[in-house]
Amino acid sequence: MKLLIFGPPGSGKGTYSSRIEDRIDVEHIATGDIFREAVKKETKLGRKVKEYLDRGDLVPDELVNKVVREKLKEKDDFILDGYPRTVDQAKFLESFTDLDALIVLDVTDEIIIKRLSSRRICRECGEVYNKLFNPPERDDICDECGGELYQRDDDKPDVIKDRINTYENRSEPVLDYFEGGIPFVVNKCREANAPIEEMVDSIMEQLRKKNLIS
Numbered sequence: 708m709k710l711l712i713f714g715p716p717g718s719g720k721g722t723y724s725s726r727i728e729d730r731i732d733v734e735h736i737a738t739g740d741i742f743r744e745a746v747k748k749e750t751k752l753g754r755k756v757k758e759y760l761d762r763g764d765l766v767p768d769e770l771v772n773k774v775v776r777e778k779l780k781e782k783d784d785f786i787l788d789g790y791p792r793t794v795d796q797a798k799f800l801e802s803f804t805d806l807d808a809l810i811v812l813d814v815t816d817e818i819i820i821k822r823l824s825s826r827r828i829c830r831e832c833g834e835v836y837n838k839l840f841n842p843p844e845r846d847d848i849c850d851e852c853g854g855e856l857y858q859r860d861d862d863k864p865d866v867i868k869d870r871i872n873t874y875e876n877r878s879e880p881v882l883d884y885f886e887g888g889i890p891f892v893v894n895k896c897r898e899a900n901a902p903i904e905e906m907v908d909s910i911m912e913q914l915r916k917k918n919l920i921s
């Protein structure tokens with residue numbers, strides 16, 4: 708089965724994808740990971756990607772498309788996370804693969820801000836904590852190494868609002884593009900710490916109702 712997953716920053720796309728991967732036979736493919744892998748393996752495309760990343764430039768659409776196609780071309784079962792981000796990428800994806808469904812993580816802005824602004828990172832070892840889900844034993848001190856925990860600028864409420872706006876501006880046209888073409892599975896989350904397994908159950912139930920899984 709070929710699935711796409713969409714959701715704003717902080718909606719848990721990575722977490723959901725890996726839980727879905729555990730339940731049905733699909734491979735979680737995150738675009739960020741594909742890039743890192745291509746760069747590490749030093750493939751022809753990977754070397755090109757690295758040039759852009761090293762300069763701090765955005766990887767151009769055409770190259771992103773090639774890297775994704777290279778990764779997906781022989782796969783029949785995946786859940787794709789982080790792509791397509793534009794309508795042009797969506798059209799490109801459809802030119803070489805048939806998608807079965809699109810999962811939308813529908814989370815309120817309030818929840819995203821609550822979740823992301825609770826995130827803390829260790830200055831020393833990079834360990835990630837969340838005051839809501841996995842708080843450190845002592846406030847603002849890393850359990851692993853005793854380092855000081857800090858909040859990334861990206862996780863401050865004003866910046867989170869900007870990140871949500873960017874997602875909405877970029878992704879809504881992509882969702883509009885797929886609407887009516889492939890089945891949508893919409894998962895509504897209205898609690899900041901909603902039990903993840905229950906949410907995944909609900910996604911599975913919807914896939915079953917649409918006869919996509921047995």
Ligand SMILES: [Zn+2]
Binds near residue numbers: 832833834850854
């Ligand atoms: Zn630490």
